[in-house]
Amino acid sequence: xxxxxxxxxxxxxxxxxxxxxxxxxxxxxxxxxxxxxxxxxxxxxxxxxxxxxxxxxxxxxxxxxxxxxxxxxxxxxxxxxxxxxxxxxxxxxxxxxxxxxxxxxxxxxxxxxxxxxxxxxxxxxxxxxxxxxxxxxxxxxxxxxxxxxxxxxxxxxxxxxxxxxxxxxxxxxxxxxxxxxxxxxxxxxxxxxxxxxxxxxxxxxxxxxxxxxxxxxxxxxxxxxxxxxxxxxxxxxxxxxxxxxxxxxxxxxxxxxxxxxxxxxxxxxxxxxxxxxxxxxxxxxxxxx
Numbered sequence: 543x544x545x546x547x548x549x550x551x552x553x554x555x556x557x558x559x560x561x562x563x564x565x566x567x568x569x570x571x572x573x574x575x576x577x578x579x580x581x582x583x584x585x586x587x588x589x590x591x592x593x594x595x596x597x598x599x600x601x602x603x604x605x606x607x608x609x610x611x612x613x614x615x616x617x618x619x620x621x622x623x624x625x626x627x628x629x630x631x632x633x634x635x636x637x638x639x640x641x642x643x644x645x646x647x648x649x650x651x652x653x654x655x656x657x658x659x660x661x662x663x664x665x666x667x668x669x670x671x672x673x674x675x676x677x678x679x680x681x682x683x684x685x686x687x688x689x690x691x692x693x694x695x696x697x698x699x700x701x702x703x704x705x706x707x708x709x710x711x712x713x714x715x716x717x718x719x720x721x722x723x724x725x726x727x728x729x730x731x732x733x734x735x736x737x738x739x740x741x742x743x744x745x746x747x748x749x750x751x752x753x754x755x756x757x758x759x760x761x762x763x764x765x766x767x768x769x770x771x772x773x774x775x776x777x778x779x780x781x782x783x784x785x786x787x788x789x790x791x792x793x794x795x796x797x798x799x800x801x802x803x804x805x806x807x808x809x810x811x812x813x814x815x816x817x818x819x820x821x822x823x824x825x826x827x828x829x830x831x
Contacts, residue, residue: 557791559593559826560773563760564819565786566599566609567741568779569796572815575608584820587827596620596763598756600741600748600782602669602710603628603637610637622669623739623782624759625710625750639671643759644708645736645751647698653736653749654694657714660731661724666694667713673704680715683746714747721745725781739782748782757785775826777811777819778803794822 564570572578585595597609597619603626606619610630617631618640627641650668657664667676667688675697676688690703694712699705716724724745728738737750764774776783776790779799784806787793795804797813804810811818 557770557772558830559775559792560769561594561596561764561767562588562775562777562823563596563598563756563786563790564777565756565779565783566597566601568798568814569777569783570597570814570819571608577609578817578820580817581820584817584823584827588823591827591830593826594767594769596760598624598760598776598786602674603630603639604672606630606637618763620756620759620763622710623737623741623748623750624754624756626671627759627763641759641762642671642708642710643751643754645711645749645754647700647709649735649751650698650709650712650749651695653712653714653732653738654698656731656735657728660727661716661719663718664714664716666697666715668694668697668709669711669713670704670707670709673707675702675704676713680713683715683742683744711748711750714749716745719745739784741780741782755785756782757789760786761789775822777822778807779814794818 588595599621600623601621603621617629619628619630621628625643626639629638629640632638654666665677665680667680673689674686675690677694678691696702721740721744725740725747728747732738734752736752737754738747740747771789772791774790776786776793778787779796781800781802784802787806793807794809794811795807796811796818811822
């Protein structure tokens with residue numbers, strides 16, 4: 543399997559890119575969640591030139607309608623921070639899960655217990671393949687109605703609603719702790735029982751299975767295609783993109799990126815509202831010509 547790590551300080555690859563991997567929110571999408579006409583044209587031109595484009599996002603599959611018409615031939619996207627590879631060809635509401643890397647319920651319960659002890663006041667939600675469940679105190683962050691309201695321990699029990707569905711990730715929110723401090727506390731508390739990251743400007747953490755990340759799932763998809771990490775160009779803006787940016791042969795932090803992302807990437811581009819992904823793609827294609 544292709545490794546999902548690259549040593550810090552490794553120079554950016556000089557190999558021609560075969561795959562572009564881009565985050566969505568804060569990266570490809572503008573702040574109003576639109577895809578600009580310039581970006582649409584750049585993505586289409588990359589695909590026409592033989593460079594695959596993969597959307598690699600923390601979003602669940604049901605939130606992919608915003609880009610479902612831009613997946614081109616392969617139709618695939620990596621969702622849930624690497625927890626699922628989804629075929630979007632069916633259009634809104636008709637996606638198909640191609641690969642699932644679930645968070646075992648025992649690991650999820652351990653993470654809930656340990657984080658409650660380390661950060662009292664933490665509230666949780668559960669993201670499954672098709673269902674979304676949350677605790678009563680979990681804030682309305684996602685503009686959707688949960689399937690069930692109950693304590694996380696009950697939502698993760700063997701007889702819970704949706705117990706036959708894989709858990710993709712759990713979400714943990716704290717009203718008082720600063721986002722980066724909360725991430726540090728959670729990583730120390732949970733250890734190797736799960737992978738903890740964040741993509742929100744608020745103190746909202748995303749907890750996936752051990753070793754599950756955007757980078758590791760992207761590495762699997764690339765290995766299946768015979769694409770090495772040196773042939774991947776990646777874009778991102780938040781801590782959940784760091785591993786992917788470190789792994790890729792060339793990577794770009796957006797002008798609006800978190801400091802950890804800027805440190806991890808081999809290059810930088812302008813902000814998402816200035817079409818930073820399109821700027822780099824246009825340059826790559828110009829150099830190929």
